[in-house]
Amino acid sequence: MTSTTWAVLGATGFVGSATVARLQADGQTVVPVSAPRLASGAHTVHHLLEQAGRLESVIDYLAESFAGAHVVVNAAGLAAPDQTHEESLLGANALLPVLVALAARRTSVRRVVHISSAAVQGDIDVLDETPAVRPFSPYSFSKALGESALLKLRRDWAAEPGGPAITALRATSVQGSGRRTTARLARFASSWLSSVAGDGSAPTPVTSVHALAEFVSRAGRHPGELPQVLLQPWEGATTASILRDAGRREPLHLPALLCRAAVDTGFAVSGLAGNRWHGLVRRLEVTWFGQRQVRGWAEEHGELPEPRITEVLRQAHLAAGRG
Template identity: 50%
Template sequence: MSSSPWKVIGASGFVGSAILARLRAEGIEADPIEAPRLSTHATDAKTLIKEARRLEAIIDSLADSFAGAEVVINASGLAAPSQQDLAPLVGANALLPAVIAIAAQRTGIKRLIHMSSAAVQGNVEVLDSTPVTQPFSAYSFSKALGEEVLLNLERFINKQAAAGAAPGSAHSDFPAAPASAPATVAPHHALELCIVRATSVMGRGRRTTEAFARFASSPLASVAAGNHRTPIASNYALAEFTVKVGAFDGHLPSIVLQPWEGATAKSVLVDAGRRLPLQIPASIARVAVAAGYAISEALGDRFQAPVRRIELMWFGQDQDDSWAQEHQLIPTPRVSEVLRDAHTALGKKQDARFIS
């Protein structure tokens, strides 16, 4: 049985593969774990936790895969911002994280890093690491629900551990896992759980990145006048930051935000399109966004997601990455490189002013 100190769930996916590659590049032993597929019609945290606790066969399977690990990274999930069907979204983005956390606690794992999305905070002026969420789509709702589930489990685990009855320990009603070879869980052991909120992540081979480069290369590319910071980032920087968080020598906060990579709403369009985007007066752009939201609301919020994407393109969004700054965990910025590579991959003609 493998005894690698790190395990990556969903290592074949876009984010998971980047994290696994980063771990191996740093000489850290890590094993990939395939994520089970779950679906559920539950839409509240309490019900999801109850449902997760009943999935003993999956808990056992995951616990068996966790053998010998100290850090587990959950990079699985369903990244489908346009999808409306809640059952598979909640299954992948909320129910599965709960099952993973339960299995990790009952196996005595030291630290679980869960990859979430800054989309859970919606159109707040500044993204941060507070538990407040404002989901605006089925996808962001499922990710926000996943965070709520994990924060609830964290409080329960800490409470039980403080009382000497940590889940998986001898005095707990919740047995150690896997059932075939139960782990030894100390009575005061509490899984350290940290949610990493990824921002708008771009990378080679991602359809979202290709579509962004294609749009940025077109005459339709536009931005609101001004110097607006944007949360668009690279998968390389996210992977580097996640590994830094997992290896952090100290107590982790419950939620951390992926740090800003220095990009602006204008710079990402220039990098991805190799041309200057149309600049729209900020006042006109704000009126257009407000009108879009009003029309969407009148039609049952049907266009919330696309209007939000336009708003992000025009105005970007600021980030409070003070925790990462304070602890010197800022990764190497590579978003410009990723977007320029995406443009080159399109094979489109470049504006001579931007060939460098």
């Protein structure tokens, strides 16, 4: 695919706007599509697909919006790891992706790239590109359910000629200008609380929105078949390097056993409150201990994006007025 038309849902959002800018820089034609607001109470793939099948008017709207597009990118969704309102999370992160796929099937769309999240695999030792998920919060469950439903549709449509190929692209901990998560990271890294477990050499899946946008463009334009799951490539960051870049100071190096005890206690307390703070505790765990990931499809096929995380975090430090 050299010159194609792309329909992008969530084109004005954090990931969507970066994706649109990258696609246009790569000479692609982009059609922004407004994502409908949805809610869902479905907790299984079966019930999710049943609900989606009843929303003909939404499918029709999306299909009309996709007319003439070759690739659809779903960058819409609710990026709210701490939110507990399940119906809105499920509507945005599980139901919408299914409706996008059903609408794409009615058009000339050849490829659907759904922006998912590596959070679906939770605290797995090594993030990978398998369908295996271990959700730990309402947010990660909603993303995992959406992925599972899309992969079922991909399997069901595999033998049908002309249907769109569906890929779930798992974004990792994406940082960029204007994102509150990045501003909070810069404040934390600049404070006396800035800390890591051990020597800080553990790899961490903290990445830049620029690299994510480039990876979406590369994947969407790849001439061959894409796997059912893609993982955003590692940008070389470690637990200590991200804090040095975002705070311009050396973080405290805490005993790993002490950090592990604190994390385990946090999860236990959160569990007593209905997992209310699991997202927050998990972020602290990744900050201290990081998380490894496989090399994956991107490296195997020469589609690695340019690492930009150091640049992004240093800009965040300046934007926070730290000098």
